[in-house]
Amino acid sequence: MKRRVAIVGAGITLFRRRMLETPKELSFEASKMALDSAGLTLKDIQSVVSGSAPDAFDGVHMKGEYYLDGMGAIGKPHERVYVGGGTGVFTPIGGWWNVASGLYDTCLCVAEEKMSPLHPHPQYAFWSIFDQILERPLGTTLLWIFSLEMRRYMHKYGIKEEEIAEVAVKNKGNAVDHPSAQLGAKITVDDVMRSEPICEPVKRLDVSPPSDGAAAVILASEKVAKKLTDQPVWLDGVGWTLDSTHWTNRDLAYPEYVEKAAKMAYKMAGIKNPRKEIDVAEPYDPFDYKELHHLEGLQLAGKGEAPKMTVDGVTQRDGDLPVCPSGGLLGVGNPIAAAGMMKICEIFWQLRGEAGKRQVKKDARTGLAQAWGDLMQVGTVAVMRS
Amino acid sequence: MPILEKITQPLQARHWTDSIPLEFHYTAGVAGESFRRELKENGRFLSSKCAECKTTYIPARMFCPSCFIEMKETRTLEEPGYIYSYTTVNRNRTGEPNGPLTIGLIRFEGVKGGIVHKLDVKEHGSVSFGMKVVPILKEASERTGALTDILAFRPA
Ligand SMILES: [Zn+2]
Numbered sequence: 241m242k243r244r245v246a247i248v249g250a251g252i253t254l255f256r257r258r259m260l261e262t263p264k265e266l267s268f269e270a271s272k273m274a275l276d277s278a279g280l281t282l283k284d285i286q287s288v289v290s291g292s293a294p295d296a297f298d299g300v301h302m303k304g305e306y307y308l309d310g311m312g313a314i315g316k317p318h319e320r321v322y323v324g325g326g327t328g329v330f331t332p333i334g335g336w337w338n339v340a341s342g343l344y345d346t347c348l349c350v351a352e353e354k355m356s357p358l359h360p361h362p363q364y365a366f367w368s369i370f371d372q373i374l375e376r377p378l379g380t381t382l383l384w385i386f387s388l389e390m391r392r393y394m395h396k397y398g399i400k401e402e403e404i405a406e407v408a409v410k411n412k413g414n415a416v417d418h419p420s421a422q423l424g425a426k427i428t429v430d431d432v433m434r435s436e437p438i439c440e441p442v443k444r445l446d447v448s449p450p451s452d453g454a455a456a457v458i459l460a461s462e463k464v465a466k467k468l469t470d471q472p473v474w475l476d477g478v479g480w481t482l483d484s485t486h487w488t489n490r491d492l493a494y495p496e497y498v499e500k501a502a503k504m505a506y507k508m509a510g511i512k513n514p515r516k517e518i519d520v521a522e523p524y525d526p527f528d529y530k531e532l533h534h535l536e537g538l539q540l541a542g543k544g545e546a547p548k549m550t551v552d553g554v555t556q557r558d559g560d561l562p563v564c565p566s567g568g569l570l571g572v573g574n575p576i577a578a579a580g581m582m583k584i585c586e587i588f589w590q591l592r593g594e595a596g597k598r599q600v601k602k603d604a605r606t607g608l609a610q611a612w613g614d615l616m617q618v619g620t621v622a623v624m625r626s
Numbered sequence: 627m628p629i630l631e632k633i634t635q636p637l638q639a640r641h642w643t644d645s646i647p648l649e650f651h652y653t654a655g656v657a658g659e660s661f662r663r664e665l666k667e668n669g670r671f672l673s674s675k676c677a678e679c680k681t682t683y684i685p686a687r688m689f690c691p692s693c694f695i696e697m698k699e700t701r702t703l704e705e706p707g708y709i710y711s712y713t714t715v716n717r718n719r720t721g722e723p724n725g726p727l728t729i730g731l732i733r734f735e736g737v738k739g740g741i742v743h744k745l746d747v748k749e750h751g752s753v754s755f756g757m758k759v760v761p762i763l764k765e766a767s768e769r770t771g772a773l774t775d776i777l778a779f780r781p782a
Pocket residue numbers: 676677678679680681690691692693694
């Protein structure tokens with residue numbers, strides 16, 4: 241019999257291209273802020289779950305073992321979860337196992353990423369994920385896949401680049417109000433269209449930046465959460481699935497692995513009609529088209545319909561379904577695992593009415609955060625309620 | 627398959643080589659910056675003291691991992707270190723003969739943590755537990771804030 245799990249505190253560092261702080265120090269800053277916000281000290285924490293993407297970013301092998309001092313995990317049960325870009329949302333899912341199972345009443349969940357050490361570029365960490373026979377000899381980069389995917393998506397539903405660019409405009413604009421943001425800016429569709437084509441149709445402003453940063457939340461069992469706060473945010477549904485690394489098998493226009501993860505989370509949370517029941521969403525947006533792609537996989541838009549929703553303003557902060565009110569990865573930044581956790585933090589603050597200038601207009605009671613990654617094969621989803 | 631083909635020389639197996647070129651540019655961190663600066667500029671070790679549990683840590687660090695609070699108080703260590711343990715290295719990490727090289731874990735009275743470094747001693751037998759040691763430093767003008775600013779530790 242699983243127990244209900246609540247989020248009772250959240251913390252986040254600045255997201256920047258290069259931070260002076262070490263991975264331990266970044267983790268400490270986010271963890272400490274989360275503890276302070278919950279009115280807890282480390283003594284109150286029974287277990288720790290951490291998340292971080294490839295060791296090759298920070299340049300420390302066995303990163304989980306390395307950074308744990310900064311998460312207060314010395315001498316406590318600690319585990320690191322890892323599903324590439326999906327890690328940030330998978331981290332509180334790992335924490336959920338700890339608390340829902342009845343093992344622990346409190347769990348600190350921290351996601352950290354320091355991408356700046358890796359030279360010549362953080363992209364080099366992905367060199368080894370491609371097939372040695374079929375792909376690596378060609379000098380494949382992740383951008384190849386994303387461009388093939390974006391173009392296939394556009395082709396299948398007759399979507400224009402300008403419609404997709406609206407997502408970058410919205411998210412970078414939203415990020416102006418996020419105190420951690422790296423790339424908040426008021427830009428126009430024209431700016432996006434005129435930015436450098438890196439791997440067509442993907443242009444410079446369609447893409448999120450590499451970043452350093454950390455973010456954390458604290459999970460508690462129902463009994464403990466109710467003692468700590470009048471405003472627990474319940475982690476009512478979690479879902480995750482993986483597809484094969486044979487990405488060439490996939491329908492590039494539709495992320496089935498996100499659909500499967502979302503349906504698992506919705507079932508657990510008792511959500512029958514996601515489009516009606518989800519008030520605010522933070523889908524993973526490392527690229528602008530991915531927000532649209534994911535909205536469709538999450539059943540928050542019909543297939544091929546997310547661009548129109550965006551153009552019509554439905555996904556703005558004052559719209560009927562605000563999407564990435566934080567500013568997303570496109571605006572706040574993309575320290576891989578920490579970026580997914582940033583989305584969990586954002587939904588937590590939105591559902592508590594603590595998002596300040598970023599607060600959505602509608603009375604949001606149910607929210608969703610989603611991340612995606614590995615070799616574009618994993619979906620991780622969390623449904624939260626106030 | 628080398629085993630099925632009864633290949634005993636791995637180079638006869640059909641394989642190809644590739645490499646993943648990675649290079650890392652690390653930051654020293656907030657506390658690491660001050661530790662390195664003190665070593666470079668003054669040739670001394672900087673420690674941090676926790677206001678709650680009163681533990682002093684070397685090298686200086688941003689937070690106490692037990693009390694989980696920021697440590698704002700720093701202090702340079704003035705007294706010599708002592709040998710906590712030691713070994714003699716005869717081969718390097720690729721297995722080549724290298725040495726003998728005497729290595730010690732150096733600690734400081736009342737301080738948590740330590741520094742691993744070479745010991746400038748004639749022979750292994752002259753090292754003992756608790757022996758007081760001090761660093762042999764490069765000239766100030768040559769120091770960069772790296773641990774190699776210390777050439778070795780020698781008996782005090
Ligand atoms: Zn302490």
